[in-house]
Amino acid sequence: MRGFVIFLVNGKRYEFGGSNVFVTLASFLRRQGLVGTKIVCNEGDCGACTVMCGKYDETHERFVYHTLDSCIAYLFQLDGCHVVTVEGLRGERLHPVQEALIRSRGAQCGYCTPGFVMSALQIFEDREELTERRIKNYLTGNLCRCTGYQAIIEGVAEVHGDEVPRLESLFPSLKMANDLGDAIQEPISIESDAGVFHAPQSLDHALDFLKRFDPSWICAGGTDIGVILNKTKKVSKNLLSLHLISGLAETSITDQFVEVGASVRISEFQKKIRGHLFELYKLLNIFGSPQIRNRATVAGNLANGSPIGDLIPPLMALESFIKVQAREGERKIRVDELYLGYKKLSMRVDELITQIVIPIPKEHTFLRFYKISRRRDLDISTVNGAFSIEEDGKVRIALGGVAPTVMRALKSEGIFEKQGICAESVKAVQRSIQDEIHPISDVRGEAKYKRGLIDQMVTKFYWDYRREREGVGISV
Template sequence: MGLPAWRIRNARPGSDSTRRTETAEGSSESGVRGAMQSTVSFVLDGELQTIDFRTSAHLNPTTTVLNYLRGLAGHKGVKEGCAEGDCGACTLVLGELGAAGRISYRSVDSCLVFLPMLHGKQLITVENLRGKSDQLHPVQQAMVETNGSQCGYCTPGFIMSLFSLYKNSNKPSREAIDDCLTGNLCRCTGYKPIIEAAAKSCVDGGIDHFTADEHRISKLLKTISQESVRIETERQRYLRPASLAEALSIKHQRSGAIVICGATDIALRVTKGHELLGEIIDLSDLPELKTISESASSISIGAGASFSEIMPRIEGVFPALHAMLAVFGSQQIRNLATLGGNLGTASPIGDTLPVLIAYGAKVVLESLNGLREIPIDQFIVGYRKTMRKEDEIITSVIIPKLTPAAIVKSYKVSKRKDLDISTVSG
């Protein structure tokens, strides 16, 4: 069976917000502000990489980062074990430029990350850890010295999780190490030597060759255009708006498009269901959706804020929600998953729902027609069905603060404590 002839079409920038651009099907799209580009760029192996799907016939907008790397020479360390974010064999680390110009590092399951979601980021693989000196990274050296690898299939994933811990925690506690390794499964060595490797290596405050190279990598990341991205193939369209206003305009025109904001649930339709997602609107990097703000009476959480970003902001205010998020998936999952996505999919295994109902939270929906606030207990109307209209986007969740006399507790019953869906939660 031959490969399809992929094609990409640039959307020309309009002179104003009402400029009309003809799509591949001959219909028109209006109200989309700014220019659109048809390529995605990121840093890999310390160098800027740009993918143009017009010359990459084997790639499409829902190619996972895992499959992309497995087809790339010299990057076979990443492995597929489960293709659903459970085993951690495909763990990689993403570097992202923060507001202060520093790069932050987070581990992710690459089987759940679509290739265009790398745009503007640094992708770090196990092959990159040795650096130009060809010396083992401290976490690699510690794994060797503690005999932390046996068959070796899971080892690259463990190494990348430990690398993320190394960059984010100095002299971590045993609890922090255990939490870091929750998303990585090992069937032969056992965890004792791996835990020893973590404790032995994470003592240098995250200093390594990535620290020395951070300024250069930051400059590369700053050169990547933050314009909207539009990728079209014969059977798929991927849209990455650069602002919330643009996202609302696109959703108004393309109400049937699938919205992703982390993609940890939607990605399974590709990796496990082998489904072709025809049209995708990716909101994963919209700054307006990542805002977390606090008032005297409530906390507003942007729909695009990851669980890892949410947890430190709510620990002392909403302890029951924090406790539920602490056993939600793994670090790799929490670094991608969002509250908006967890609510928007209306999944029967959405562990945040019962505790949000108990707190009296509200979902904020926006469209070109305005804004609506709906209580969580009214928002879900059935199996994978919500009150959201086709042209609406979930933009935030508002959680009112409790009165001094109120108490909320959360409970989760599952076959195992971590990285497992609930049998019962509340």
């Protein structure tokens, strides 16, 4: 057992225990003089604090790097990681991405620039072909308030990929792995005035923690917890991480199911499901930003239980269930039976999610998942919804943002099942769905507006359905 976390920053090793780990990575970096990393929103929304975080990949025997927002990542989450900041890129001259942004006049006040450089670097780390669309997608987590995005996009587009040194060549994996040492395999127990952080190696020990520390939080990606810690300080500082428990970071796919471990990040999950759950794959392109998807987990989205959680309607419509572990054993809970009220789950505090099981839809099942938000990228849903129509006529509709929890529209499903999908049944569903939903007015919109959005969503579903099934319709 160790009482500290170990990580590297630009190749330099750090070991911290006690209250020191309850500090965000962004604050830590700036205190170390690495002030290229900026803090603006402090809630994962602007990308000014973007850094690269590398983890050793056993299969490829090298460090694999992903961007993250360092303002919502706490030091206790960095165990075993190599963090690279914008300062770490500079050799004798500026990095090719930095030079390109200067040439294209892609920086004015320059406050956002280090964050853009790090996000653009991810494209080259992934060895992706440069297209305007791809550059835009990689940069959706970064905001610029003065330059305007076109100059930045043009700058990145001019970079020659073969001139960009891979992080592996700047920080050789073998050396980084040696510097981290074998201690990163040991479980962690940190108990301090600022909070408690445990990372056990077994589920039994994790369950012991939940019994001993109540209330407590399971820090998976920490993208919800990090914001709450930063903004409200209301979160319990008894934190449990499952990252050392083997098997929980795996996704397995059979003919019937996609089984996702509790520690699987949304970006990895998205890559794995492309050929099996394409509708869900597409929806995840507009889940948060690359920085958020690189940290957030499917389990965290379900357990957070937000009525506008984007994964909840699709997983309900696909009849998914979670595997929940307690001292007494394992049980399964269907996602549509998980929510009892606003952020109130049918799970006990001494239970945790180990896996999410998603049935692979049959060949002719018609699926559509919708997210409606005020802007397309990096925004939370105002309302969201999922429609599943099976070949035998079985219908499932799940809606978010219109009740205290994501809900099934059971009465409306019944109308489609009885009458089929046609112009008349759509009108009947549009009427019945208004009786089923109970939206409230809040910062995302007035109740009346949300009712209108759901009405439009049903119309869109209908035309999407007709276009695919009958090859007719208008583009909506």
